[in-house]
Ligand code: FES
């Protein structure tokens with residue numbers, strides 16, 4: 509149970525809110541897929557932590573990222589003429605280049621060069637990695653790129669999608685750490701993903717996943733925590749499924765049945781977040797036809813820029829298909845696996861009231877994650893953020909522990925980048 513004040517601290521991400529400062533000062537933030545930025549296109553409007561920006565790609569591939577308000581008289585730079593390396597405000601024709609410098613200010617007349625050099629544009633550095641475009645919104649020198657397994661993968665080994673979700677970022681993050689919900693919310697998907705077949709002595713793997721007795725264990729890691737779900741199967745073996753939380757907003761989920769997924773819940777403002785889903789493999793190239801991805805996409809529609817949209821509003825129960833439920837579908841949302849997730853997140857309200865929850869045994873990872881973030885906020889206030897020591901990068905994974913073996917031995921030998 510958390511207090512109203514703690515709920516505010518965890519969820520408020522606008523401007524100078526403590527959580528906004530903590531995230532912006534500690535990590536690069538993904539904001540777009542590389543394919544969303546094309547030279548000479550209209551600039552992309554970007555909203556993060558309650559502030560508005562524009563981003564554009566120069567013909568040489570570099571990405572500019574500046575405040576949306578023109579430094580001259582504050583007109584939106586979303587309306588600019590895009591001249592390639594520079595964007596030109598349509599009001600008085602000031603031009604800003606991809607490094608964030610004013611290069612022309614025709615309204616100044618003579619001594620333009622001196623004048624331009626004195627104008628400070630709120631510009632932020634960008635980078636590309638893991639099929640995402642990232643921005644550094646903190647003050648001072650940028651940190652190293654986050655220690656995520658997608659950073660540093662060879663070209664083509666990660667494939668990203670994004671959806672804007674109409675609720676607070678913490679609801680997205682908590683969704684990734686909520687292990688139990690796969691066997692309720694996603695029950696119909698699990699049955700579809702794991703069709704009955706002869707294995708483990710003829711048992712049906714989907715049914716076992718949905719009905720086996722569960723134990724939850726959380727182990728803190730240097731970057732966050734490992735959420736371990738142990739399912740006991742009738743033949744004495746144990747299915748160990750490990751999801752990794754990496755502060756502040758990343759979750760590594762073991763794939764079905766192979767491959768890995770990274771989710772990131774990036775704050776747009778208090779009431780919206782960007783849900784990035786990255787499918788990746790160190791072993792093989794990944795694209796939209798990658799088999800593990802096809803299995804979780806319900807149909808042929810993969811809109812990378814809006815991967816899991818709501819089909820209708822709250823008044824229409826987000827498009828829930830009651831006839832389908834009557835015919836046996838669990839949730840009534842058959843679009844794709846993550847539509848089920850975004851529906852339940854939005855259906856908690858824009859900012860869930862965590863003071864009125866009744867948490868159960870399966871919520872232990874969520875409780876620990878909140879405690880870690882609250883501690884990080886306290887440490888940030890005391891100016892005491894230690895940098896993580898180098899070590900192996902974590903990875904979500906799933907392992908069948910044979911009868912008689914100790915899951916702890918299997919846990920110790922897994923969870924690093926080399927098993928992707
Ligand atoms: S407001 Fe943009 S150039 Fe004047």
Ligand SMILES: [Fe+2]
Pocket residue numbers: 683689690694849
């Ligand atoms: Fe889910």
